[in-house]
Amino acid sequence: MSNLAIGSVRALALAVALVATTASGQDRSVPALARNRYRSGEETLRAFAPVSEATRTSIVKLNVNSATVALATIMTSDGLALTKASEIKKGKLTAWLATEKEVDAEILATDEDEDVALVRVHGPGLKPVRWASDSVSVGQWAITPGIADTPQAVGIISALPRRIRPTRAYIGIEFDLKAARPQIAALMEGLGAEKAGLKQGDIIVRVNETGVTNREQVIEIVRDFREGQILKLRLQRAGQEFEKDIKLMPLPASLAEFGFGGRRGLGELNGAVSTRAEGFEQAIEHDTVLQPWLCGGPLVNLDGQAVGLNIAHASRVSTYALPAPLVKSLFEKLSQSAVRRAGS
Missing domain, CATH: 2.30.42.10 (PDZ domain)
Structure with missing residues (x-):
């Protein structure tokens, strides 16, 4: 992304934050802010369009039997990608590209502990996502791009990488x-x-x-x-x-209906949560509201660089992303596993 585009996004992002802050502090008699100017409103998302332009060829949308189930993050130019494993069910797996072309895809390996799958996307023009070298900071913008011209959603980093315990299970x-x-x-x-x-x-x-x-x-x-x-x-x-x-x-x-089964019920009251929403060794928390199918794609900063991989929508105000170092380590592990499997 050019320096001019980056500067434009940052200026617009600051303006959005100032508008939101001012609106929240105004008297109730003042007319409400138009919905398209909310943080995930159409006008606000257009402010982050340069970020989408820089990342959309590094993302695909995965379908199983023609139903969209997840996004995937492109790791190599020959189509190796990472996605959220538990959202990929049995059936014909295909991928939609930013060019609006549908191509075949296949699962090569899975890490059940972190709920990540390695996928091969058989499509042209794919670019590896660019990874941020700096650590994330609480309060920075967190952008979830897709294959469209504007992001799917934007939010704010609310907690640094930490362990997320799994939903409680019992031996009985x-x-x-x-x-x-x-x-x-x-x-x-x-x-x-x-x-x-x-x-x-x-x-x-x-x-x-x-x-x-x-x-x-x-x-x-x-x-x-x-x-x-x-x-x-x-x-x-x-x-x-x-x-x-x-x-x-x-x-x-x-x-479980009386609340003895953990926190999942509360999350479901606040909207759709991921099939697997907890139990990660390290995860960044951000407050972006994502549908479960938007997991698997990158979480990026204002420079269009990935700081993590969205792995679960856990509640109304909590989405988790695996941090960049962990994602890159998982990619190496899964790639080696796929090579061993192919050679056996």
Whole structure:
């Protein structure tokens, strides 16, 4: 992007911020700001058009069976791209380019821990996204471009990279609160512990490779794992020790509807959230309002340089993006995995 264009975007962005601040401080009798001048209004998004112009050939829109499911960030000129894995369902995968051409695409590798997929886009004229060398700062503009002439949305960085714990999942036990050791008092019907054959009175002595002596330790360890993952428990029953693999599961709807199942219900009340909205090793938080299908594309600064990859819309005012260093590391890991798979 030219220096003139960059300066224009920055000036317009400052003007938008000043208008928003002034409007919020005015008396209620003053006419409301026109909706097209809201932060994600049409007129405001046009102010950031130079950013879209600089990035739109580095982004594709992914469809599965003709339905749009996610954006993808171009990493190499030969069409390797990263996207949000959990939004890509089974079916015919295609990609729409900024030239309004639809081309074939395919998944090459997936990182389940960070919910990222490596995709090959079979299209011409693709340009690798440019990555920012500077760290993000709280309060800076966060722009979500797509393949259109104007961005999909704009927001503000609200928190620096940090770990985002997963939505709570359960092994399905209740502890004996009178016992000093982590002893099972009851099993939740239909959850992993009951299915694995655990019984009332069993004592947990180890979770994976970590020895435990009280229930608080067990709860803290389990809290870091998400639905569908397997924990290996070592237990003691009648003086004998044995091991069981326990699959973590969400609470039954009968309990979750009363708010026992974590924070996801609150997020859904505030609008559509991503299929997987939590559980990332490092994530930047910004306040952009994104539909789930807008994840997978880059989050960029006013220079059109990517500071991260949008990975989840978690609530009305929270969207997460994997920071640039983590994204580049994942790309290297997934690329190597794809090469190994192709050679096998």
